[in-house]
Amino acid sequence: MKTFDYVRAGSPEEAAELFAARPGARYLGGGTNLVDLMKLGVERPDVLVDVSRLPLDEVEELPDGALRVGATVRNSDLAAHPAVRARYPALSQALLAGASGQLRNAATTAGNLLQRTRCPYFQDVSKPCNKRAPGSGCGAREGVHRDHAVLGHSPQCIATHPSDMAVALAALDAQVEVYGTEGARSLPVADFHRLPGAHPERDTELRPGELVTGVLLPAAPAGLPSAYRKARDRASYSFALASVAAVVRVTDGVVDHAGIAFGALAHRPWRARRAEQALVGAAPTAAAFEHAIDLELSAAEPLRDNAFKVPLARSLALDVLTRLTAAART
Ligand SMILES: Cc1cc2nc3c(=O)[nH]c(=O)nc-3n(C[C@H](O)[C@H](O)[C@H](O)COP(=O)(O)OP(=O)(O)OC[C@H]3O[C@@H](n4cnc5c(N)ncnc54)[C@H](O)[C@@H]3O)c2cc1C
Numbered sequence: 001m002k003t004f005d006y007v008r009a010g011s012p013e014e015a016a017e018l019f020a021a022r023p024g025a026r027y028l029g030g031g032t033n034l035v036d037l038m039k040l041g042v043e044r045p046d047v048l049v050d051v052s053r054l055p056l057d058e059v060e061e062l063p064d065g066a067l068r069v070g071a072t073v074r075n076s077d078l079a080a081h082p083a084v085r086a087r088y089p090a091l092s093q094a095l096l097a098g099a100s101g102q103l104r105n106a107a108t109t110a111g112n113l114l115q116r117t118r119c120p121y122f123q124d125v126s127k128p129c130n131k132r133a134p135g136s137g138c139g140a141r142e143g144v145h146r147d148h149a150v151l152g153h154s155p156q157c158i159a160t161h162p163s164d165m166a167v168a169l170a171a172l173d174a175q176v177e178v179y180g181t182e183g184a185r186s187l188p189v190a191d192f193h194r195l196p197g198a199h200p201e202r203d204t205e206l207r208p209g210e211l212v213t214g215v216l217l218p219a220a221p222a223g224l225p226s227a228y229r230k231a232r233d234r235a236s237y238s239f240a241l242a243s244v245a246a247v248v249r250v251t252d253g254v255v256d257h258a259g260i261a262f263g264a265l266a267h268r269p270w271r272a273r274r275a276e277q278a279l280v281g282a283a284p285t286a287a288a289f290e291h292a293i294d295l296e297l298s299a300a301e302p303l304r305d306n307a308f309k310v311p312l313a314r315s316l317a318l319d320v321l322t323r324l325t326a327a328a329r330t
């Protein structure tokens with residue numbers, strides 16, 4: 001492993017300044033992804049700016065009913081928080097579907113959002129990979145790509161984003177709050193990660209040196225139905241082959257709010273806007289769900305070995321939508 005310096009930031013302002021002062025800097029959260037990538041030689045920072053102990057470790061209930069989650073809140077603590085369990089069950093379920101208890105105790109909210117793809121060619125420095133080494137090619141396109149994208153991929157990259165948590169946050173209309181030397185701003189989680197296009201080396205819309213300070217969940221009443229479901233090769237300790245998060249409200253016999261996002265199908269959590277538009281105003285019937293999900297997945301362009309993901313994602317989505325609206329249909 002290459003040698004590197006280590007500094008610990010005491011405030012977001014200090015973190016951004018320390019980062020800006022050293023071109024080869026990386027922020028360090030729980031380290032469960034970054035340190036692994038350093039051992040593999042994929043990440044080679046000159047300095048780690050440790051942001052894991054910034055005073056951003058609170059889950060705060062705001063007067064308007066929104067919930068602010070600090071960037072350093074650990075995944076275990078967020079999953080167990082009473083307000084998250086009561087008002088955003090999809091988020092709690094998504095967190096608990098990820099990694100293992102030990103990893104969730106260390107992993108932070110910001111680090112989870114910013115974890116890198118699990119594409120094996122990205123993680124192997126002897127292989128071509130446009131994300132790790134722009135212009136070197138994409139080993140996965142004609143190689144091993146069973147786990148890769150079926151939506152929104154490009155000739156340059158077919159990787160997926162691995163986070164379970166980010167899928168739930170996208171369906172729940174959460175915002176990412178960031179801070180940089182030019183000030184603070186926020187952007188929707190659904191638009192935070194990029195599609196690969198011609199620049200797969202850029203995972204997100206973060207500007208260089210910007211620090212994620214937290215995530216804002218809009219107000220949701222207790223009992224608003226939301227859920228997360230994940231299909232994977234093993235029952236635990238395994239990334240998704242496909243997943244879905246959904247929040248659906250039925251009023252007077254019709255759907256009046258729908259937030260749906262797919263995981264493991266694209267380079268970012270895939271917000272299913274076409275399906276949502278088709279559902280709002282419709283009665284929550286099996287036919288309406290099938291029409292909406294088929295409309296969304298008609299955009300899929302599977303690769304040689306991953307066409308199975310489309311019917312898998314379809315089944316997960318239909319199951320979740322059916323279960324979430326069961327009470328409204330009786
Ligand atoms: C064996 C294994 C199984 C796993 N299974 C799953 C799974 O099923 N589902 C799942 O979702 N995840 C899974 N994970 C991934 C795990 O969730 C991530 O490693 C973890 O969430 C990363 O959080 P961290 O705080 O440790 O991030 P770090 O490793 O510290 O950082 C990750 C990235 O975020 C950046 N970063 C950290 N904090 C900030 C900040 N505040 N602002 C800006 N950038 C920042 C770092 O620079 C780095 O690029 C698994 C990991 C392992 C090792």
Ligand code: SF4
Nearest residue numbers: 119121129138157158
């Ligand atoms: S899919 Fe993306 S991350 Fe994987 S080898 Fe191709 S360019 Fe690299």
